[in-house]
Amino acid sequence: MNVIEVDDVSKTYGDVQALDGLSLAVERGTTLGVFGTNGAGKTTLFKLLAGLNRPDRGSVSVAGADPTDGTTVRERVRYLPEHAGFPPSLTGREILRFHARMRSVPREDRSHHVERILHTVGLADAADRRVGGYSNGMNRRLGLGTALVGEPAVLILDEPTAGLDPDGIQAFHEVVESLAAETDVTIVFSSHALGEIQRLCSEAVIIADGQVATAGPVGQLRRAAADEVTVSLSLASDAAASGAATDLGDHGAVSSVSRSGADVTARTTPTEAYDILTAVGEAYDIDRFEVREPGLEAAFHEAVGTDAAGDSGSDSTPAEAASEKPGGEPA
Numbered sequence: 001m002n003v004i005e006v007d008d009v010s011k012t013y014g015d016v017q018a019l020d021g022l023s024l025a026v027e028r029g030t031t032l033g034v035f036g037t038n039g040a041g042k043t044t045l046f047k048l049l050a051g052l053n054r055p056d057r058g059s060v061s062v063a064g065a066d067p068t069d070g071t072t073v074r075e076r077v078r079y080l081p082e083h084a085g086f087p088p089s090l091t092g093r094e095i096l097r098f099h100a101r102m103r104s105v106p107r108e109d110r111s112h113h114v115e116r117i118l119h120t121v122g123l124a125d126a127a128d129r130r131v132g133g134y135s136n137g138m139n140r141r142l143g144l145g146t147a148l149v150g151e152p153a154v155l156i157l158d159e160p161t162a163g164l165d166p167d168g169i170q171a172f173h174e175v176v177e178s179l180a181a182e183t184d185v186t187i188v189f190s191s192h193a194l195g196e197i198q199r200l201c202s203e204a205v206i207i208a209d210g211q212v213a214t215a216g217p218v219g220q221l222r223r224a225a226a227d228e229v230t231v232s233l234s235l236a237s238d239a240a241a242s243g244a245a246t247d248l249g250d251h252g253a254v255s256s257v258s259r260s261g262a263d264v265t266a267r268t269t270p271t272e273a274y275d276i277l278t279a280v281g282e283a284y285d286i287d288r289f290e291v292r293e294p295g296l297e298a299a300f301h302e303a304v305g306t307d308a309a310g311d312s313g314s315d316s317t318p319a320e321a322a323s324e325k326p327g328g329e330p331a
């Protein structure tokens with residue numbers, strides 16, 4: 001059953017067309033990753049899903065109703081904006097209790113409900129500390145905790161890990177993973193980090209210019225873009241690497257090769273990668289090797305028409321290199 005249905009939705013701000021005929025369907029229990037270039041329309045979409053805005057054209061249905069229809073729907077749909085602030089003098093527990101009261105969680109259930117959420121978001125030990133002393137990551141998890149009060153059907157998280165350090169990101173990921181595994185909440189999650197969408201999400205949608213450029217199961221999007229893999233090798237010496245790079249350059253199934261010191265990188269098809277490694281291994285001592293499949297990054301670049309050849313120094317695909325690059329290139 002679809003818990004979210006967005007049909008041919010458009011939204012303009014003045015003369016900016018933020019969404020332009022966007023359609024999307026999300027099944028209940030899905031963890032959906034939303035990504036796109038800056039200004040693609042992600043936040044605009046999220047505000048429509050949360051009932052904070054109305055489309056100029058088209059329809060939006062979340063949890064079976066128009067999200068602007070009133071509080072019953074908004075009870076079931078929670079939006080965590082990129083920056084949520086809390087009164088610094090209150091404790092995490094007090095804030096969650098306040099939200100539980102506001103969300104009409106019955107008085108006798110409140111303590112248990114709040115305790116459970118504190119555990120879910122990993123703040124049980126810090127529950128009685130003032131949030132003014134919380135780290136950025138703890139604040140973000142408290143924000144997620146407030147969104148979980150009253151067991152919503154849909155969680156909409158706008159770049160929830162932006163600006164967090166690796167430990168903060170890891171802690172947040174663990175919370176999302178346990179929610180996805182243990183509840184049937186539908187999570188819609190935007191991020192500029194494709195790796196995290198790959199890790200957390202079952203489905204992904206790529207938005208470009210206010211429309212859906214590509215959507216589908218994450219694995220399917222990756223496979224669709226997987227016509228080439230990158231083989232990275234570290235050899236025993238620069239001389240060996242130079243020889244291996246020359247041999248690889250002569251190999252018919254290798255589309256590009258680059259070398260930096262004792263490291264060599266080649267692009268080839270998934271089926272040829274291991275034969276090529278074997279051939280190099282017979283001629284030279286390989287210290288380390290890695291075969292990387294293109295991730296969602298390749299699907300993203302294919303969808304928005306930018307150059308996916310992000311490996312520095314590689315001499316790949318001159319046709320793509322000459323094509324238009326409307327921003328959003330890999331770092």
Ligand SMILES: Nc1ncnc2c1ncn2[C@@H]1O[C@H](COP(=O)(O)OP(=O)(O)OP(=O)(O)O)[C@@H](O)[C@H]1O
Nearest residue numbers: 013016017018036037038039040041042043044045
């Ligand atoms: N309130 C507003 N007034 C005017 N223009 C707006 C407003 N909100 C969004 N826009 C414009 O609409 C377009 C889509 O913005 P939106 O914030 O939805 O993109 P986004 O994909 O979330 O971007 P980012 O990844 O940078 O957060 C942008 O051109 C933006 O400048």
